[in-house]
Amino acid sequence: xxxxxxxxxxxxxxxxxxxxxxxxxxxxxxxxxxxxxxxxxxxxxxxxxxxxxxxxxxxxxxxxxxxxxxxxxxxxxxxxxxxxxxxxxxxxxxxxxxxxxxxxxxxxxxxxxxxxxxxxxxxxxxxxxxxxxxxxxxxxxxxxxxxxxxxxxxxxxxxxxxxxxxxxxxxxxxxxxxxxxxxxxxxxxxxxxxxxxxxxxxxxxxxxxxxxxxxxxxxxxxxxxxxxxxxxxxxxxxxxxxxxxxxxxxxxxxxxxxxxxxxxxxxxxxxxxxxxxxxxxxxxxxxxxxxxxxxxxxxxxxxxxxxxxxxxxxxxxxxxxxxx
Amino acid sequence: xxxxxxxxxxxxxxxxxxxxxxxxxxxxxxxxxxxxxxxxxxxxxxxxxxxxxxxxxxxxxxxxxxxxxxxxxxxxxxxxxxxxxxxxxxxxxxxxxxxxxxxxxxxxxxxxxxxxxxxxxxxxxxxxxxxxxxxxxxxxxxxxxxxxxxxxxxxxxxxxxxxxxxxxxxxxxxxxxxxxxxxxxxxxxxxxxxxxxxxxxxxxxxxxxxxxxxxxxxxxxx
Numbered sequence: 001x002x003x004x005x006x007x008x009x010x011x012x013x014x015x016x017x018x019x020x021x022x023x024x025x026x027x028x029x030x031x032x033x034x035x036x037x038x039x040x041x042x043x044x045x046x047x048x049x050x051x052x053x054x055x056x057x058x059x060x061x062x063x064x065x066x067x068x069x070x071x072x073x074x075x076x077x078x079x080x081x082x083x084x085x086x087x088x089x090x091x092x093x094x095x096x097x098x099x100x101x102x103x104x105x106x107x108x109x110x111x112x113x114x115x116x117x118x119x120x121x122x123x124x125x126x127x128x129x130x131x132x133x134x135x136x137x138x139x140x141x142x143x144x145x146x147x148x149x150x151x152x153x154x155x156x157x158x159x160x161x162x163x164x165x166x167x168x169x170x171x172x173x174x175x176x177x178x179x180x181x182x183x184x185x186x187x188x189x190x191x192x193x194x195x196x197x198x199x200x201x202x203x204x205x206x207x208x209x210x211x212x213x214x215x216x217x218x219x220x221x222x223x224x225x226x227x228x229x230x231x232x233x234x235x236x237x238x239x240x241x242x243x244x245x246x247x248x249x250x251x252x253x254x255x256x257x258x259x260x261x262x263x264x265x266x267x268x269x270x271x272x273x274x275x276x277x278x279x280x281x282x283x284x285x286x287x288x289x290x291x292x293x294x295x296x297x298x299x300x301x302x303x304x305x306x307x308x309x310x311x312x313x314x315x316x317x318x319x320x321x322x323x324x
Numbered sequence: 325x326x327x328x329x330x331x332x333x334x335x336x337x338x339x340x341x342x343x344x345x346x347x348x349x350x351x352x353x354x355x356x357x358x359x360x361x362x363x364x365x366x367x368x369x370x371x372x373x374x375x376x377x378x379x380x381x382x383x384x385x386x387x388x389x390x391x392x393x394x395x396x397x398x399x400x401x402x403x404x405x406x407x408x409x410x411x412x413x414x415x416x417x418x419x420x421x422x423x424x425x426x427x428x429x430x431x432x433x434x435x436x437x438x439x440x441x442x443x444x445x446x447x448x449x450x451x452x453x454x455x456x457x458x459x460x461x462x463x464x465x466x467x468x469x470x471x472x473x474x475x476x477x478x479x480x481x482x483x484x485x486x487x488x489x490x491x492x493x494x495x496x497x498x499x500x501x502x503x504x505x506x507x508x509x510x511x512x513x514x515x516x517x518x519x520x521x522x523x524x525x526x527x528x529x530x531x532x533x534x535x536x537x538x539x540x541x542x543x544x545x546x
Binding site: 189190 | 394395396431433434435465477478480484486487491495523526530
């Protein structure tokens with residue numbers, strides 16, 4: 001009798017809630033389709049990988065290549081940059097390997113930081129009309145670190161750089177910043193939201209891990225921001241593999257070795273509300289650049305290109321007029 | 325009112341981090357226990373519970389407990405567990421016991437609401453004395469089925485995301501040590517600690533550990 005009652009209770013629970021079942025293996029149910037599954041998405045083939053990419057503006061105008069954060073994030077939260085197309089700039093967006101709506105790849109394809117630098121070089125060469133077309137890099141967070149890594153290797157090819165809160169230009173700087181900004185506060189609602197979900201869903205496949213990483217943003221909001229910036233898909237494998245790569249090869253994360261040969265002014269932005277960053281860290285990190293303009297963007301946390309755009313944009317316009 | 329309190333207790337009691345039972349101290353005079361635990365179990369958690377020894381062919385304790393992680397909202401995330409612990413074999417103060425539990429979990433963030441049914445099974449082998457015990461445990465916490473209901477904020481990022489049930493949704497093995505020490509006639513201090521390991525080479529939890537410090541009160545027989 002008791003067993004029958006229990007069975008009825010379980011049936012009732014299923015009946016009153018949605019009965020639809022979800023298969024993690026089925027594409028597009030819990031995470032969006034990438035360029036591999038949805039061929040209608042704009043894409044380019046760079047170094048054998050299909051990358052989600054789109055452009056705004058006249059292709060012959062000076063090029064601004066927008067480089068998103070993460071690793072594993074995407075450029076959706078940086079789409080405000082497309083406004084520069086109205087200022088006669090050719091704005092290029094791309095999702096890095098394994099990130100956003102770009103093709104998913106295995107861990108083995110993150111063998112060195114150099115693969116990200118070569119990929120950026122491939123994107124620039126793909127869109128660049130001729131060698132006289134000026135190129136400006138606009139990077140955020142990890143994207144600003146990648147932009148600096150590129151400049152460190154090819155200082156003569158870049159006409160300007162807009163960097164917003166790069167974690168660091170050395171691995172130690174980055175670790176120090178991560179420690180301040182991502183410290184687990186065990187008695188905090190957000191921290192517990194971040195770790196509590198682990199007992200509900202486990203997996204090792206791309207789709208499960210991407211979905212879990214998206215959910216983790218509920219408890220992993222950048223300091224100073226109330227929510228996360230919009231995104232399509234967090235590339236969890238990209239994130240995990242890149243962090244492991246950096247931990248195992250800290251020497252590859254030193255982007256300062258040749259910066260002294262980059263005389264062009266860099267626009268270096270930090271936010272008013274990200275208390276883990278601040279003027280102190282901005283001065284420390286930007287100190288490796290010979291010519292830098294430090295700016296504090298008001299009313300935003302770490303996600304400056306999204307939440308701080310209205311204050312950031314006029315400063316970018318002034319900067320671009322100066323360097324181009 | 326008493327009835328409501330009882331129902332509430334039954335509904336909210338339970339946690340995958342099971343209560344330590346010192347089989348040597350459970351006796352005819354103290355068949356009922358209640359406990360309060362603090363620790364880390366997929367979050368910094370507090371657990372309250374109630375247990376009762378029942379007569380059977382082997383010593384058995386039914387327990388029901390409830391745990392919730394810290395945070396400003398104490399009712400959006402919780403875990404309820406209902407089940408029993410059975411002493412299987414005893415010799416020279418050594419006891420082998422088993423636990424079987426049904427689990428109900430709830431998790432709400434600004435992106436998703438998760439409702440989950442699961443189970444837990446474990447084996448405990450240890451040395452039990454009237455005033456203390458030390459044991460090793462090995463178990464499996466299975467997340468059998470989870471309902472996902474996404475919020476407006478999640479839909480803004482991915483408008484066509486699906487709501488529904490995920491089967492099967494995951495699981496963790498756990499292994500560690502546990503112990504207890506009797507304090508006075510009615511109290512016991514208990515400790516559990518160990519590691520978790522996700523099933524099938526799945527990615528491990530961010531913090532793949534558990535730890536629990538608790539106090540047990542054994543009711544005197546009326």
